[in-house]
Amino acid sequence: MATEEPKYSVLEKEPPFEVRLYAPMIVAEVQVEGDLDEASSQGFRLIAGYIFGQNQVNEKIAMTAPVTVEDQAVKNAKIAMTAPVGIESKAGKWTVSFVMPAEYSMESIPKPINPLVQLRQIPAVKKAVISFTGFYSQQKVAVKTLELEQWMQVRNLQGSGAPNFARYNPPWTLPFMRRNEVMINLRD
Known part of the structure; x- marks a missing residue:
């Protein structure tokens, strides 16, 4: 059975780059600290607890993909997007999020018991994306972010x-079969 992903349409494609228009979605997210790997792991566990039944109605919620990680130091820094922006967090604060299944609305989705897990509605958004395979590291993500920013600048x-x-x-996926992406929201 396939894992649900957010709905989007591809507006432009030049592999490994795409411009996508995402439909509105709900995310469950947590704020965590550490390096990219620690934050990703800790955030995953917290949100997995929520979708596996740690919510007000003890309901299991279907797993979706992807798990996203956003560096809060970069988000809050107001850096011009034309300059290279790395994924390394100087403050070590990250937001980890899961997209919730499309069947839910903010009114119908079970509310988390853990106060660290927050639900948020995200409106339709256009994103520039670069895809890559293999294992990830903070350095590899930073390199792919720079490649995406350069592609965006040219266009x-x-x-x-x-x-x-x-x-x-999942972690047991063979490296050459792994799908990773860096995404940057686009201004209209």
Whole structure:
């Protein structure tokens, strides 16, 4: 059975780059600290607890992909998107999020018991994306972020907000079959 992913349409494609228009979605997110790997692991566990039944109605929620990680230091720094922006967090603060299944609305989705897990509605958004395979590291994500920013600059695409790193596969997936992406929201 396939894992649900956020709905989007591809507006432009030049592998490994795409411009996508995402439909509105709900995310469950947590703020965590550490390096990219520690934050990703800790955030995953907290949100997994929520979707596996730690919510007000004790309901299991289907797993979706991707798991995204956003660097809060970059998000809050108001850095011009034309400058290279790395994923390394000087403050060590990250937002880890899961997209919730499309069947839910903010009114119908079970509310988390853990106050660290927050639900948020995200409106339709256009994103520039670079895809890559293999294992990830903070350095590899930073390199892919720079490649995406350079591609955006050549096309006069203006970013908005911090880059997001997205992982689509469970940890036991063979490296050459792993799907990873760096995404940057675009201004209209």
